[in-house]
Amino acid sequence: MSLAxxxxxxxxxxxxxxxxxxxxxxxxxxxxxLVGLADTEVKEARERVRAALQQCGYDFPHNRRVTVNLAPADLPKESGRFDLPIAVGLLAAQGLLDEARLARLELAGELSLAGELRPVRGALALALAAQRDGEGRTLVLPADSAAEAALVDGLDVRAARHLSEVVAALLPQAAEALPAAQPRAPVPPAAVPDLAEVRGQAAARRALEIAAAGGHSLLLVGPPGTGKSMLAQRLPGLLPPMTRAEALESAALQGLAASGFDAAGWRQRPWRAPHHSASSAALVGGGSPPRPGEISLAHGGVLFLDELPEFPRSALEALREPLENGHITISRAARQARFPARFQLVAAMNPCPCGWLGTPDGGPMACRCTPEAVARYQRRLSGPLLDRIDMQVEVPALTPAELLAAAPGEPSAVVAERVAAAAARAHARQGELPNAWLAGPRLQSHAPLAPAARTLLESAASRLGWSGRGLHRVLRVARTIADLADQAQIDVPAVAEAIQYRRALPDT
Known part of the structure; x- marks a missing residue:
C-alpha cells in the first residue's frame, strides 16, 4: 500500500x-x-524521522514523493509528539507493518536521531482525552510518559523506549506486544508544617480553619513578623484529601507546564507561591501555544500571594474573573484555550508602606506613615478585587511577653479532623462543590437562615454598604461556620462571626 x-x-x-x-x-x-497547520517543531520531524529510521536499519523512501498530512487541517499542532506516528506511518505506507494492529493504536513520542523515544508534554491530558472519547484504542507512549498516563483507570497504555520496539510489535509476524505501562510508585508526601508551631493569633487560626473547611479565599493583614506566611503555609495540611478525579485533573495541568508532572506531588493539594514580580501572563497563563499559569497550576489547591499590593496592578485585576467563575479563557487571534482555575486564594499584606501600622505607639518600629500614604498604599488593591475575597483578617503584632507566654495551639491533625468532618457534611448536602462556590438557587437552598440571623445579616449589609456579591460571600462563610458546628440551619452566632471576617483594611 502507498497510504497509511x-x-x-x-x-x-x-x-x-x-x-x-x-x-x-x-x-x-x-x-x-508536511502539511496540516504544523509549527516549526513539527516540521523539523522530517530530519529526526529520517535519521532515526536509518539508524534503526529501516529503509527511508528517498526515491519517492512523501506527503504527510496532519488532519484536521485547521487544528494547530506543536512539539515533537508526532515524530513516532510519522515514522511508523512511513513504514506502514511501504507495506512493512500490520495494518489491523496499527488501527488499534494511538501513538505519540519524540524521536532522537538514534531512534530513542523521548517523553512528551501532556501525557495525562492525552490519556484522559482517549478515555473520554471511548474509541477503545491502545495508547503507545515513551516509557516515562506512559508511566504518567497509566494513572488513568480503564485505559490500555503501552510503554516503549525505542522506535525499533514499536516496529517489532507491529510486524505481521510479531508474537509479542509492547509491555503494559505501570503507574509510577507513589512517593511518600513531604512533611507539612504544623499549625501548632504558630503561637497566639487565635482569631487568625480560627479563620484559617474556616477557610480550609469551605474553600474560602483569605486575606491576612498585619505588620511584618506576625505569622501571616506561617499561617498560609500550614493551610495545605488542613485541607481534605483530593479525590482521584481532582488529582488527575490537577496532575494533567501540571503536565502541561514547563516543569512537567512530578510524581512526588500525586494526590497532594498544589501549593503555588509566585514572587510579587510575576506578570499577569505568569499568573493567568499565556504564550503560544497557550500554557497554564499559576492560577491553573493551583487548581484544587492553594495560591499564596505574599506582599499582595506589590504585585503589578494588571496581574491582580486578572484574578477577578477566575475568582468568580473558576476558570480562565486565554484568547488569541488564531486560537482560544480554556483552563480550569478553581483555586483557593490566600494573600498576605502589610497595612501600610512601612509595615508597622498597628504596632504600639512610641516604639522603635512604630508607624510613621501619613494617612495619605496609608490610603494610597491600600488603594493598590481595587474594590472589585477585595469584594471577591471572602475573608479579611487582621493578624496583630504581639508583644514579646505575649509571644513567649503563648501556649502551643492545636496541631494540624486535630484541626484537619474538624475540617474533614465539615467538608463531609457539605459534600453530603450539595455534592463535590465546596461552600465557597455555591451560587444562585443552590446557595439559597443549602444556606437556610434562622429568622434572627436573617435580620442581623440584612442590617449589617445595609449599614456596611455591602454589594450583593459581598452579602453572598458572608452567607457562604456563615454556612461553613455552621457546618463546623454541625448545624443544619445558620444561626445568629454563625452570622455574627462571618461578619467579623468581612472587615475593611485597618487605617490610621
Missing part, C-alpha cells in the same frame, strides 16, 4: 483532540512535504 493512517493526539489547552497522521508515498521527484 496513524492515530495520534494534539494538545489544545487541556483538551487533546484526535489527529490522523496520513502518510502517502507517490512516484515523482523525491520530496518530503
Amino acid at each position: 493512517v496513524v492515530f495520534s493526539r494534539a494538545l489544545d489547552g487541556l483538551r487533546a483532540p484526535e489527529v490522523r497522521v496520513e502518510v502517502h508515498l507517490a512516484n515523482g521527484l523525491p520530496s518530503f512535504t
Whole structure:
C-alpha cells in the first residue's frame, strides 16, 4: 500500500483532540512535504524521522514523493509528539507493518536521531482525552510518559523506549506486544508544617480553619513578623484529601507546564507561591501555544500571594474573573484555550508602606506613615478585587511577653479532623462543590437562615454598604461556620462571626 493512517493526539489547552497522521508515498521527484497547520517543531520531524529510521536499519523512501498530512487541517499542532506516528506511518505506507494492529493504536513520542523515544508534554491530558472519547484504542507512549498516563483507570497504555520496539510489535509476524505501562510508585508526601508551631493569633487560626473547611479565599493583614506566611503555609495540611478525579485533573495541568508532572506531588493539594514580580501572563497563563499559569497550576489547591499590593496592578485585576467563575479563557487571534482555575486564594499584606501600622505607639518600629500614604498604599488593591475575597483578617503584632507566654495551639491533625468532618457534611448536602462556590438557587437552598440571623445579616449589609456579591460571600462563610458546628440551619452566632471576617483594611 502507498497510504497509511496513524492515530495520534494534539494538545489544545487541556483538551487533546484526535489527529490522523496520513502518510502517502507517490512516484515523482523525491520530496518530503508536511502539511496540516504544523509549527516549526513539527516540521523539523522530517530530519529526526529520517535519521532515526536509518539508524534503526529501516529503509527511508528517498526515491519517492512523501506527503504527510496532519488532519484536521485547521487544528494547530506543536512539539515533537508526532515524530513516532510519522515514522511508523512511513513504514506502514511501504507495506512493512500490520495494518489491523496499527488501527488499534494511538501513538505519540519524540524521536532522537538514534531512534530513542523521548517523553512528551501532556501525557495525562492525552490519556484522559482517549478515555473520554471511548474509541477503545491502545495508547503507545515513551516509557516515562506512559508511566504518567497509566494513572488513568480503564485505559490500555503501552510503554516503549525505542522506535525499533514499536516496529517489532507491529510486524505481521510479531508474537509479542509492547509491555503494559505501570503507574509510577507513589512517593511518600513531604512533611507539612504544623499549625501548632504558630503561637497566639487565635482569631487568625480560627479563620484559617474556616477557610480550609469551605474553600474560602483569605486575606491576612498585619505588620511584618506576625505569622501571616506561617499561617498560609500550614493551610495545605488542613485541607481534605483530593479525590482521584481532582488529582488527575490537577496532575494533567501540571503536565502541561514547563516543569512537567512530578510524581512526588500525586494526590497532594498544589501549593503555588509566585514572587510579587510575576506578570499577569505568569499568573493567568499565556504564550503560544497557550500554557497554564499559576492560577491553573493551583487548581484544587492553594495560591499564596505574599506582599499582595506589590504585585503589578494588571496581574491582580486578572484574578477577578477566575475568582468568580473558576476558570480562565486565554484568547488569541488564531486560537482560544480554556483552563480550569478553581483555586483557593490566600494573600498576605502589610497595612501600610512601612509595615508597622498597628504596632504600639512610641516604639522603635512604630508607624510613621501619613494617612495619605496609608490610603494610597491600600488603594493598590481595587474594590472589585477585595469584594471577591471572602475573608479579611487582621493578624496583630504581639508583644514579646505575649509571644513567649503563648501556649502551643492545636496541631494540624486535630484541626484537619474538624475540617474533614465539615467538608463531609457539605459534600453530603450539595455534592463535590465546596461552600465557597455555591451560587444562585443552590446557595439559597443549602444556606437556610434562622429568622434572627436573617435580620442581623440584612442590617449589617445595609449599614456596611455591602454589594450583593459581598452579602453572598458572608452567607457562604456563615454556612461553613455552621457546618463546623454541625448545624443544619445558620444561626445568629454563625452570622455574627462571618461578619467579623468581612472587615475593611485597618487605617490610621
